[in-house]
Amino acid sequence: MSSDSDQDLGITNRKQYNTGEWYAEVVQKAGLANYGPEGMSGFIVTRPRGYALWEYIQQALDSKFKSTGVQNAYFPMMIPESYLEREKDIVEGFDPEVAWVTHGGHDELEERLAVRPTSESVIAPYMAQWVRSHRDLPLRVNQWCSVVRWEATETKPFFRTKEFLWQEGHTAHKTHEEAWDETMRRLEQYAELYEDLLAIPVLKGQKPDHDKFPGAHTTTTVEALMPDGKSVQAGTSHHLGTSFAEAFDITFVDTNEETQPAHTTSWGLSWRAIGALIMTHSDDQGLVLPPTVAPEQVVIVPIWQEDTREEVLEYAEGVYEELHEAGIRVELDDRDERNPGFKFNEWELKGVPVRLEIGPHEVADDEITVVHRPDGESTVEAREEIADTVESHFDAVYAKLYAAAEQNLEENVREAGSREEILGTLGPNNGYVKVPWCGEEACEEPIKEPLSAEIVMCPFDNEEAVSEDDECAICGEKATQTAYFAKNY
Amino acid sequence: MSSDSDQDLGITNRKQYNTGEWYAEVVQKAGLANYGPEGMSGFIVTRPRGYALWEYIQQALDSKFKSTGVQNAYFPMMIPESYLEREKDIVEGFDPEVAWVTHGGHDELEERLAVRPTSESVIAPYMAQWVRSHRDLPLRVNQWCSVVRWEATETKPFFRTKEFLWQEGHTAHKTHEEAWDETMRRLEQYAELYEDLLAIPVLKGQKPDHDKFPGAHTTTTVEALMPDGKSVQAGTSHHLGTSFAEAFDITFVDTNEETQPAHTTSWGLSWRAIGALIMTHSDDQGLVLPPTVAPEQVVIVPIWQEDTREEVLEYAEGVYEELHEAGIRVELDDRDERNPGFKFNEWELKGVPVRLEIGPHEVADDEITVVHRPDGESTVEAREEIADTVESHFDAVYAKLYAAAEQNLEENVREAGSREEILGTLGPNNGYVKVPWCGEEACEEPIKEPLSAEIVMCPFDNEEAVSEDDECAICGEKATQTAYFAKNY
Numbered sequence: 001m002s003s004d005s006d007q008d009l010g011i012t013n014r015k016q017y018n019t020g021e022w023y024a025e026v027v028q029k030a031g032l033a034n035y036g037p038e039g040m041s042g043f044i045v046t047r048p049r050g051y052a053l054w055e056y057i058q059q060a061l062d063s064k065f066k067s068t069g070v071q072n073a074y075f076p077m078m079i080p081e082s083y084l085e086r087e088k089d090i091v092e093g094f095d096p097e098v099a100w101v102t103h104g105g106h107d108e109l110e111e112r113l114a115v116r117p118t119s120e121s122v123i124a125p126y127m128a129q130w131v132r133s134h135r136d137l138p139l140r141v142n143q144w145c146s147v148v149r150w151e152a153t154e155t156k157p158f159f160r161t162k163e164f165l166w167q168e169g170h171t172a173h174k175t176h177e178e179a180w181d182e183t184m185r186r187l188e189q190y191a192e193l194y195e196d197l198l199a200i201p202v203l204k205g206q207k208p209d210h211d212k213f214p215g216a217h218t219t220t221t222v223e224a225l226m227p228d229g230k231s232v233q234a235g236t237s238h239h240l241g242t243s244f245a246e247a248f249d250i251t252f253v254d255t256n257e258e259t260q261p262a263h264t265t266s267w268g269l270s271w272r273a274i275g276a277l278i279m280t281h282s283d284d285q286g287l288v289l290p291p292t293v294a295p296e297q298v299v300i301v302p303i304w305q306e307d308t309r310e311e312v313l314e315y316a317e318g319v320y321e322e323l324h325e326a327g328i329r330v331e332l333d334d335r336d337e338r339n340p341g342f343k344f345n346e347w348e349l350k351g352v353p354v355r356l357e358i359g360p361h362e363v364a365d366d367e368i369t370v371v372h373r374p375d376g377e378s379t380v381e382a383r384e385e386i387a388d389t390v391e392s393h394f395d396a397v398y399a400k401l402y403a404a405a406e407q408n409l410e411e412n413v414r415e416a417g418s419r420e421e422i423l424g425t426l427g428p429n430n431g432y433v434k435v436p437w438c439g440e441e442a443c444e445e446p447i448k449e450p451l452s453a454e455i456v457m458c459p460f461d462n463e464e465a466v467s468e469d470d471e472c473a474i475c476g477e478k479a480t481q482t483a484y485f486a487k488n489y
Numbered sequence: 490m491s492s493d494s495d496q497d498l499g500i501t502n503r504k505q506y507n508t509g510e511w512y513a514e515v516v517q518k519a520g521l522a523n524y525g526p527e528g529m530s531g532f533i534v535t536r537p538r539g540y541a542l543w544e545y546i547q548q549a550l551d552s553k554f555k556s557t558g559v560q561n562a563y564f565p566m567m568i569p570e571s572y573l574e575r576e577k578d579i580v581e582g583f584d585p586e587v588a589w590v591t592h593g594g595h596d597e598l599e600e601r602l603a604v605r606p607t608s609e610s611v612i613a614p615y616m617a618q619w620v621r622s623h624r625d626l627p628l629r630v631n632q633w634c635s636v637v638r639w640e641a642t643e644t645k646p647f648f649r650t651k652e653f654l655w656q657e658g659h660t661a662h663k664t665h666e667e668a669w670d671e672t673m674r675r676l677e678q679y680a681e682l683y684e685d686l687l688a689i690p691v692l693k694g695q696k697p698d699h700d701k702f703p704g705a706h707t708t709t710t711v712e713a714l715m716p717d718g719k720s721v722q723a724g725t726s727h728h729l730g731t732s733f734a735e736a737f738d739i740t741f742v743d744t745n746e747e748t749q750p751a752h753t754t755s756w757g758l759s760w761r762a763i764g765a766l767i768m769t770h771s772d773d774q775g776l777v778l779p780p781t782v783a784p785e786q787v788v789i790v791p792i793w794q795e796d797t798r799e800e801v802l803e804y805a806e807g808v809y810e811e812l813h814e815a816g817i818r819v820e821l822d823d824r825d826e827r828n829p830g831f832k833f834n835e836w837e838l839k840g841v842p843v844r845l846e847i848g849p850h851e852v853a854d855d856e857i858t859v860v861h862r863p864d865g866e867s868t869v870e871a872r873e874e875i876a877d878t879v880e881s882h883f884d885a886v887y888a889k890l891y892a893a894a895e896q897n898l899e900e901n902v903r904e905a906g907s908r909e910e911i912l913g914t915l916g917p918n919n920g921y922v923k924v925p926w927c928g929e930e931a932c933e934e935p936i937k938e939p940l941s942a943e944i945v946m947c948p949f950d951n952e953e954a955v956s957e958d959d960e961c962a963i964c965g966e967k968a969t970q971t972a973y974f975a976k977n978y
Contacts, residue, residue: 037614039569039600045615048560048630055561071537072544077566077604077635077652078588080528096594099567101604103589104639104651111528115566115590115604125526126534141537146566146634150593162593163566 009345011286019228023156023279030287030350032278033157042155042162046271049295049350050158053274054165056293058144060197061167061269064189065142070169073141075122078113083121087247090121093214097149099162115148120215120240120266123170124248131262133253134174138182142169158275159232159489166270172250172262176241179263180218183239186267187220190235193269198277199290199401200224201409202234203432205457208483210441213266217241221457223484224276225409229430231456231486232276237267275489281374281401287351288374290401291394297329298390299347303340303359315363319356319386326387348373353397354390372397374404413484419446419474422485426453432486436479438472446474447485455483498834500775508717512645512768519776519839521767522646531644531651535760538784538839539647542763543654545782547633549686550656550758553678554631559658562630564611567602572610576736579610582703586638588651604637609704609729609755612659613737620751623663623743627671631658647764648721648978655759661739661751665730668752669707672728675756676709679724682758687766688779688890689713690898691723692921694946697972699930702755706730712946712973714898715768718919720945720975723765726756764978770863770890776840777863779890780883786818787879788836792829792848804852808845808875815876837862842886843879861886863893902973908935908963911974915942921975925968927961935963936974944972 011029013022027033032050036043046054062072078101084091099115102108116122123141131139144167155161169186173179187204194200202222212219216238224234245251245261254260281288291297300323302316316332323330331352333343340357347355357369366383370393381389412431416422425433426447437443437455448454458481470479500518502511516522521539525532535543551561567590573580588604591597605611612630620628633656644650658675662668676693683689691711701708705727713723734740734750743749770777780786789812791805805821812819820841822832829846836844846858855872859882870878901920905911914922915936926932926944937943947970959968 034615034618036565037569037572037611039571040565040567040602043565043567045565046563048562051562052560054563071541073537073540074535074543074635074654076525076529076532076534077637078529078532080526082528083526098594099590100592101588102591103601105585105587105641112592113529122526126523129523146563148566152594165563 089215286349435473437483443474578704775838924962925959926972932963
């Protein structure tokens with residue numbers, strides 16, 4: 001237990017009014033992360049309570065990947081400059097934000113090395129070695145690692161940092177269609193992660209052509225709407241077509257003995273997911289977590305007077321044992337030097353989803369008071385079968401969190417038919433504005449320039465969404481797709 | 490399945506005669522790792538079969554750590570040069586092998602950043618922030634990450650690479666004794682990992698003072714003897730005393746309200762464990778793995794003629810299902826285009842510990858032939874309760890591997906009483922030579938210079954090992970400890 005003084009426990013900023021400062025305060029006071037050392041702006045230190053969130057995300061995603069044919073591997077963290085240059089789009093895309101290693105020990109290197117901003121250009125040459133025949137395909141590898149992108153913009157822990165943790169999957173396939181299926185399989189797994197583990201509904205779609213991953217045929221994305229109405233690109237899955245295969249010579253001999261280029265994909269999800277998690281559910285009392293990823297799912301706070309201490313504590317210890325036995329992550333806060341009110345505040349700040357209060361009344365009546373972190377709802381439950389009862393409260397808390405996020409999303413998708421309408425809607429409201437669009441980057445500018453809002457995605461069901469007669473909301477030419485404008489992280 | 494041509498499957502070097510080339514060949518042909526890209530000598534690419542070994546090691550060690558109070562965290566991969574300089578021993582120790590980042594994007598950095606060679610100097614300042622009172626201790630964090638040490642010596646995959654994967658644990662304690670207990674707890678867990686998971690017996694001891702971790706009070710080590718008689722430093726655990734606490738101001742207020750420096754430890758185990766695993770058990774047919782870490786624990790090879798194909802395959806599939814259900818990692822090699830002999834060779838190369846052969850005879854008699862990878866021992870077993878039978882063969886294979894490694898160790902610890910005896914013993918034999926030693930680095934030189942052998946460790950039971958009258962085998966002065974000389978990796 002940390003010896004922070006009492007006043008450190010309160011969140012002083014308000015989520016609704018100064019979201020950025022509130023977020024930074026929650027991250028630090030809930031013990032998730034610290035800013036990097038002096039001289040290292042843009043880096044963060046992920047503390048155990050923050051890293052635990054990443055471990056839950058890793059476990060869930062890793063098991064989805066492994067059950068669908070993916071194997072983990074590890075590639076060098078440095079990439080020779082000449083490798084980046086082999087795929088011209090990559091070098092154009094990443095050059096401004098690459099960290100360069102120029103010296104090893106006391107010697108200057110002959111060729112400088114990029115600290116990986118992403119690994120397509122070092123993985124592709126190995127795929128080229130490993131793939132010979134159609135029997136070697138599909139080839140699917142993934143690595144969990146850190147990458148570095150030297151962005152100059154302001155740091156926001158987990159959302160925007162120069163170094164971040166992520167996974168990057170890389171696959172090769174025989175056909176365009178198989179690569180497309182793979183792209184969508186991973187996007188679907190990202191959506192499941194958000195919806196089933198993090199209690200965040202997401203929109204699935206593709207990035208406009210001018211915002212694709214460098215060299216990609218199609219970039220697909222899951223987007224999550226934050227409570228402040230900004231969109232988070234929450235995971236991306238790229239169909240790379242044959243561009244990397246051609247640049248790095250990933251070819252295979254097909255069943256007709258003919259040599260073909262492979263069709264490749266890559267897909268990544270970063271610790272930005274932790275940022276979205278914190279931002280979506282937390283409140284002015286501090287962190288709020290769904291029970292699925294909470295390091296402590298339940299805290300038991302015994303409430304005693306001097307003469308009831310023994311019986312209350314004994315009862316509480318019995319409950320602790322039973323929950324612990326049932327595999328529930330439970331904490332018993334039996335500190336003598338703190339009163340119950342202090343304990344409530346501290347565990348609320350830390351985001352424990354369910355609190356059990358046990359006082360002399362509960363002991364006398366063989367009951368337990370169960371309190372939900374998100375809304376303070378309090379229920380008195382029977383002591384008997386408490387583990388099952390607590391599990392059902394976990395489901396209830398999860399459902400509440402998901403419902404609130406879903407309501408935010410549903411209430412904040414609006415339609416507009418002209419530039420003025422878009423500006424008039426997005427200006428005061430944030431959220432998504434859905435418009436028919438011609439597909440030209442030029443038509444994003446008149447929105448991007450005044451509002452810093454851009455097209456964050458186009459839904460996949462474009463045929464349905466845009467009719468024959470629809471006109472681009474900006475230029476009035478024929479619309480080819482529906483675009484979602486939003487401000488974003 | 491890879492489409493390597495048949496001749497790729499054979500190991501052409503011999504373990505006994507050209508160990509280095511044999512090792513490199515096994516690593517590559519068993520699909521564990523490739524060398525790094527052109528211009529990136531010293532780096533390796535860890536392929537899925539190699540990375541799986543690391544995952545088993547991680548799981549085992551991570552669960553040992555977590556059950557003894559350690560939490561995972563993540564610290565920046567870059568460290569400002571001025572931070573390294575705050576602990577002077579660190580900068581002297583690592584300066585010659587640090588990779589330096591000098592540019593971010595198009596700009597030169599104001600201060601160059603080291604890619605972490607180890608993280609004491611970036612973790613210590615945060616420990617200083619997190620520790621205030623005696624109630625904050627012990628503090629234990631660990632990270633799984635990669636580190637870079639720009640060594641110029643020849644690359645040996647897993648044993649010596651410029652970038653390597655490892656875990657580094659960092660702890661702070663109230664007293665010297667508690668830090669010592671922590672140091673020994675981690676050393677013991679490393680020994681358990683080798684002995685219970687990797688089938689490798691190890692020696693525990695401490696490094697001579699002149700070979701301690703920079704700044705450490707004591708460096709403890711587990712050493713494993715390889716079949717070529719060289720010792721591998723297989724994991725180290727350092728008692729850092731108060732040197733880092735003093736350099737980085739890690740202090741706490743004790744129960745008497747007095748400010749004290751903390752006593753810190755750090756301990757690390759790298760993927761060198763994979764190198765030791767491969768080197769210890771493998772043979773001229775390729776990789777040999779204990780069942781504990783084999784990606785495939787059993788392979789079933791059906792042996793059929795045209796007229797028996799159907800019944801043999803059906804029987805084999807039933808066995809596959811039963812083993813799979815029982816949680817055994819099993820592969821059924823039902824490829825039509827390969828004959829059994831080819832399959833035997835391929836799975837032997839890949840190190841599958843147990844092979845099940847199923848032909849018409851086995852089907853007729855309701856039996857299965859079970860073959861051990863390490864020595865080819867073959868047993869006919871009843872079909873009934875095959876999962877239990879296979880599990881007991883796993884134990885038998887593990888015991889064989891451990892016994893062989895133990896015998897190698899026992900036969901190769903020799904004693905010597907003079908410089909001539911040491912040279913005469915270590916010259917032709919390798920292995921360990923155990924001698925009374927005065928503790929002076931100068932007495933290592935006369936052995937190190939001609940033989941490249943050094944003192945790899947001093948056992949902890951020095952009081953027992955060195956008697957009143959013992960004299961240093963080199964200088965003849967009073968001996969203070971027993972030293973194990975060996976050539977090493």
